[in-house]
Amino acid sequence: MMGGIVNAVVWVLLISGGFFMVTGALGMVRLPDVFTRMHAAGMVDTMGAGLTLAGLCIYSLHDGAGLVAVRLVLVLAFLWFTSPIATHAVAKAALSGGTTPYTTHGDGEREGRDRP
Amino acid sequence: MNRAPWLWAILFALWLVLSWHFTGLFLFFGVVTCSIAVFVVARMGVLDRESLPVHLAWRAVTYVPWLVWEIFKSNVRVARIILSPRIRVDPSIVHFQASQRTDLGRFIYANSITLTPGTVTTGIVGDDFEVHAIVQEEIDGSEENIMNRRVARLEGEAG
Numbered sequence: 001m002m003g004g005i006v007n008a009v010v011w012v013l014l015i016s017g018g019f020f021m022v023t024g025a026l027g028m029v030r031l032p033d034v035f036t037r038m039h040a041a042g043m044v045d046t047m048g049a050g051l052t053l054a055g056l057c058i059y060s061l062h063d064g065a066g067l068v069a070v071r072l073v074l075v076l077a078f079l080w081f082t083s084p085i086a087t088h089a090v091a092k093a094a095l096s097g098g099t100t101p102y103t104t105h106g107d108g109e110r111e112g113r114d115r116p
Numbered sequence: 117m118n119r120a121p122w123l124w125a126i127l128f129a130l131w132l133v134l135s136w137h138f139t140g141l142f143l144f145f146g147v148v149t150c151s152i153a154v155f156v157v158a159r160m161g162v163l164d165r166e167s168l169p170v171h172l173a174w175r176a177v178t179y180v181p182w183l184v185w186e187i188f189k190s191n192v193r194v195a196r197i198i199l200s201p202r203i204r205v206d207p208s209i210v211h212f213q214a215s216q217r218t219d220l221g222r223f224i225y226a227n228s229i230t231l232t233p234g235t236v237t238t239g240i241v242g243d244d245f246e247v248h249a250i251v252q253e254e255i256d257g258s259e260e261n262i263m264n265r266r267v268a269r270l271e272g273e274a275g
Contacts, residue, residue: 020191027198031250035236036207039194039250042233047191050184070133084230084237091238091248101248104206 006062013055021048033102034094038087045083050076119168124154126168166220172270179270183228186263190232194250207248209238210255214245215264221271228263235260 020043027040053076060068131146157163165171197205216222222245226237229247234254239246249255 020195023195023198027194030198030203031205032203033207035248036205036250038236038248039233040198042230042236043191043194046187046231046233050187067133067136074130074133080231081227084227087230087236088226088238091236095238101209102205102207 003062006058010055010059010062013051013058017048017051017053017055020044020051024048034099035091035101038091042083042087045079049079119163119170120154120158122170123157123163123168124150127153166218169220171272172220175270175272179266182266183231186228187232190234190254193254194233197250204251206251208252208255209246209248210252211244211246212255212260214240214243215268216243216271217268218271221267224270225264225267228267229260 024040024042024044027043028037031037031040053072057069057072060066060072127150128146131150135142135146154163157167197203214222214225216225222240222243226240226245229235229237229245234250236248237245238248247255254260
C-alpha cells in the first residue's frame with residue numbers, strides 16, 4: 001500500500017519534470033531571440049532537473065538507498081549553484097557580441113537581429 | 117574565526133559521501149586530498165567570508181525553501197507563456213538599485229534572479245543591477261522587492 005503511494009508520487013514528479021523539460025525545449029524553438037530563449041533554458045535546469053531528481057531521490061529513499069538520495073541532492077545543489085553562472089555568461093557574451101535584445105516596441109529591431 | 121577547519125570538514129564530508137569506502141587506504145587518500153585543497157586555498161588567500169559563508173548557513177534554512185517556491189511559481193508563469201497558442205512576450209532590460217551591502221549578498225541576489233526563469237541578471241556595477249525580463253511584470257512587481265529584501269536580510273548585519 002505504502003509502496004503504491006510512493007510509486008505514484010515518484011511518477012508524478014518524474015512526469016512533471018519531463019513536462020518542464022519538454023516545455024523548455026519548445027520555448028527554445030518558439031521564443032524570438034537568444035535572451036528570451038535563455039529563460040526557457042532556465043526552466044530545464046531548475047524545475048526540469050529539480051523535479052526529476054526529487055522523484056529519483058524519493059524512489060531511492062524508499063528503496064533503502066539513502067546514500068544515493070544524498071548524492072542526488074548534491075547533484076541538484078551543484079547544478080543550481082552553477083547554472084545561473086553559465087546563463088549569466090551566455091547573456092553577457094551575447095550583449096558584448098552586440099546582439100540587440102528583441103523588444104515589442106522596437107525601432108526596426110523587432111526581429112532581434114544582430115547589429116551589423 | 118578560523119575557517120580552515122570548517123572547509124576541511126566540509127570537503128571531507130563530501131569525500132565520504134561520494135566514496136563511502138571506509139578502508140584505511142581510502143580514508144588516507146581523503147585526508148591527504150582535503151588537506152592539500154585547504155592548504156592551496158589558504159595559500160591563495162581566498163579563505164574568507166566570501167568563499168566560505170558558513171555564517172549564512174542558519175539563515176539560509178528559511179531562504180532556500182522560499183527560493184524554491186519562487187522558482188516553481190515563475191516556472192509555471194514562463195511555461196504558460198511558451199505553451200500559449202500565440203507567444204506574448206514583452207522583454208526588456210531593466211536597471212535598478214539593489215540594497216545588499218556586500219559583494220556576497222549581491223552575488224546571491226544576482227544568482228537568485230537568474231535562477232528564477234523569466235529574469236536573468238546581465239550585469240552588475242556597484243549596486244546597479246541590469247536584469248533582462250521576459251515580460252515586464254516579472255521585474256516590476258513586488259516579487260523582486262521581496263527577494264531583494266530577503267537577500268538583504270540573509271546577508272545579515274555584519275557587512
